[in-house]
Amino acid sequence: MPIDIDIAHVARLARIHLSEDELAEHGRHCADILEHAAKVQALDTEGIQPTSHPLPLVNAFRDDVVSPARVLARDVILDQAPAVEDVYFRVPPALEDE
Amino acid sequence: MSDRQTIRGAAAALRDGSATSVGLTRAALKTASMTESQVHAYLTLDTEGALEAAERADSQLAAGDDRGPLHGIPIALKDNMVTEGIETTCSSRILSGYVPPYSATVVDRLEEGGAVITGKTNLDEFAMGSSTEHSAFGPTRNPWDTERVPGGSSGGSAVTVAIGSALGALGSDTGGSVRQPAALTGVVGMKPTYGLVSRYGLIPFASSLDQIGPFTRTVADAVDVLATIAGHDPHDATSIPGALPDLGAGLGRGLEGVKVGVVSEMQRDETEPAVRANVAGIIEQMEASGAKVQEVSLPSFEYALSAYYLIAPAEASANLARFDGVRYGNRVNGANVAEMMSKTRADGFGAEVIRRILLGTYALSAGHFDAFYGQALKVRSLVRRDLDAAYEQVDVLVGPTSPTTAFELGAKTADPLTMYLTDVFTIPANLSGHPAISVPVGLDDSGLPIGFQVMAPALGEEVMYRVAGEVERLAGFTARASLASSEVVAP
Numbered sequence: 001m002p003i004d005i006d007i008a009h010v011a012r013l014a015r016i017h018l019s020e021d022e023l024a025e026h027g028r029h030c031a032d033i034l035e036h037a038a039k040v041q042a043l044d045t046e047g048i049q050p051t052s053h054p055l056p057l058v059n060a061f062r063d064d065v066v067s068p069a070r071v072l073a074r075d076v077i078l079d080q081a082p083a084v085e086d087v088y089f090r091v092p093p094a095l096e097d098e
Numbered sequence: 099m100s101d102r103q104t105i106r107g108a109a110a111a112l113r114d115g116s117a118t119s120v121g122l123t124r125a126a127l128k129t130a131s132m133t134e135s136q137v138h139a140y141l142t143l144d145t146e147g148a149l150e151a152a153e154r155a156d157s158q159l160a161a162g163d164d165r166g167p168l169h170g171i172p173i174a175l176k177d178n179m180v181t182e183g184i185e186t187t188c189s190s191r192i193l194s195g196y197v198p199p200y201s202a203t204v205v206d207r208l209e210e211g212g213a214v215i216t217g218k219t220n221l222d223e224f225a226m227g228s229s230t231e232h233s234a235f236g237p238t239r240n241p242w243d244t245e246r247v248p249g250g251s252s253g254g255s256a257v258t259v260a261i262g263s264a265l266g267a268l269g270s271d272t273g274g275s276v277r278q279p280a281a282l283t284g285v286v287g288m289k290p291t292y293g294l295v296s297r298y299g300l301i302p303f304a305s306s307l308d309q310i311g312p313f314t315r316t317v318a319d320a321v322d323v324l325a326t327i328a329g330h331d332p333h334d335a336t337s338i339p340g341a342l343p344d345l346g347a348g349l350g351r352g353l354e355g356v357k358v359g360v361v362s363e364m365q366r367d368e369t370e371p372a373v374r375a376n377v378a379g380i381i382e383q384m385e386a387s388g389a390k391v392q393e394v395s396l397p398s399f400e401y402a403l404s405a406y407y408l409i410a411p412a413e414a415s416a417n418l419a420r421f422d423g424v425r426y427g428n429r430v431n432g433a434n435v436a437e438m439m440s441k442t443r444a445d446g447f448g449a450e451v452i453r454r455i456l457l458g459t460y461a462l463s464a465g466h467f468d469a470f471y472g473q474a475l476k477v478r479s480l481v482r483r484d485l486d487a488a489y490e491q492v493d494v495l496v497g498p499t500s501p502t503t504a505f506e507l508g509a510k511t512a513d514p515l516t517m518y519l520t521d522v523f524t525i526p527a528n529l530s531g532h533p534a535i536s537v538p539v540g541l542d543d544s545g546l547p548i549g550f551q552v553m554a555p556a557l558g559e560e561v562m563y564r565v566a567g568e569v570e571r572l573a574g575f576t577a578r579a580s581l582a583s584s585e586v587v588a589p
Contacts, residue, residue, distance in 0.1 A: 042401075060336070080426035
């Protein structure tokens with residue numbers, strides 16, 4: 001079953017800027033892979049519950065205390081950022097977005 | 099194998115005074131300096147830090163402060179585990195130059211256990227690949243034949259152990275990324291039960307599949323590495339609570355009465371004849387040694403690969419959303435936020451990572467979710483159900499680790515689907531969360547190593563190691579890669 005993908009739309013959703021050539025190549029590869037992956041649709045899964053996680057663990061609680069060894073200073077965090085201003089991450093204007 | 103190129107051999111030598119950690123570490127670093135230009139296993143060698151840790155280990159051991167089996171042993175880390183103060187890149191341009199402010203739990207546990215961390219090893223970018231060719235910093239090559247790949251994604255870690263530029267290494271296994279490179283480089287590689295080893299500080303690829311595991315020369319060494327890094331971690335909500343089982347309790351207990359299932363769906367025609375013949379030969383020997391061997395059919399196996407290539411990219415597309423040029427990593431500027439993010443991600447990610455993000459985004463997007471991702475999760479249940487049913491009848495399942503031995507560089511890069519098919523035998527254990535190990539058992543006609551896989555039920559590490567140890571003994575595999583160094587024998 002051939003898969004028809006609007007690859008430009010998918011790339012926009014994923015926030016990845018691609019050239020026309022790159023879009024065409026990724027579109028082709030993704031269609032091939034999805035066609036193979038679509039084999040899962042051939043299986044009868046009526047009444048089968050999905051498994052999103054291999055462990056039956058639920059509600060993994062820990063004590064509500066701060067572990068000082070795991071706390072990072074604000075400056076350490078800000079030092080990782082490509083651009084900061086005062087104590088904030090700095091980004092280009094957001095309101096012109098699309 | 100009791101020589102100093104194994105962890106147990108080296109540990110004994112450290113304690114009887116015939117070796118020092120500084121000596122072992124210098125030997126590993128020297129091996130690296132002689133082989134790196136040919137194999138490119140390391141992205142970062144921490145020579146200074148390693149020698150300091152080795153000196154510390156020597157004085158601790160001399161003072162009777164014995165931290166356990168890895169004390170003073172040189173260990174390499176895949177570069178997707180964060181290390182405080184040491185650059186961590188995931189082999190991606192987007193993280194080039196990133197120096198983490200904290201260390202992964204496995205790193206802390208290695209350090210508490212006195213291990214000497216030699217450096218960070220090469221991988222397929224963000225662990226997405228089966229050949230270590232998809233690294234932004236160039237491929238790793240197989241020390242058995244440098245025109246061939248070492249497998250992946252943990253190819254760098256596998257190679258350090260294969261040639262002796264570390265005595266053990268950690269990798270991560272999402273769809274076979276420890277076991278497959280172990281098979282292709284002739285070493286032992288193991289994926290623990292999901293949740294046995296903390297993922298805190300492992301940069302995620304597919305969170306419900308990722309698990310850190312050891313590369314070693316021997317099965318017994320794999321027990322020692324796993325025992326050091328495993329155990330509950332309150333910082334990982336998927337970490338299994340409670341005390342650790344005695345992982346090595348079955349070593350040396352033989353195969354008498356052990357029920358071994360041979361998976362019919364892993365006897366595929368596409369599998370290389372030498373791989374099939376070697377695996378079949380080991381199974382015959384197991385039977386002669388007292389194992390009760392029976393054929394087991396797992397009908398959902400042939401759908402596992404398809405389900406995996408929906409689930410893993412879906413999780414990856416969500417996990418990699420964090421790389422947006424805002425809080426860490428590199429940035430390409432743009433006129434507005436959307437353009438900055440889109441250009442940053444296009445520039446920072448390689449083609450394979452982009453492909454998987456696109457696949458995952460598609461599988462999770464409106465209109466396709468149920469047919470692709472939702473259905474894949476149900477198939478995952480079927481794989482798990484088939485395996486659970488099989489383990490009602492047998493103690494372990496066996497088969498090849500990989501359908502092929504090491505392939506040539508570039509052989510599968512043009513067609514992603516061909517590359518994905520190399521993981522067909524390793525993926526089921528990731529979908530089910532079960533433990534599995536690859537043990538080297540022989541060579542093909544070109545002198546390339548063949549891996550034998552032993553899979554066990556959840557938290558079945560004890561029986562898995564027991565059987566793997568017997569497979570190792572029966573195979574008597576002692577060949578070394580042509581580039582492997584004899585340097586580590588020197589104290």
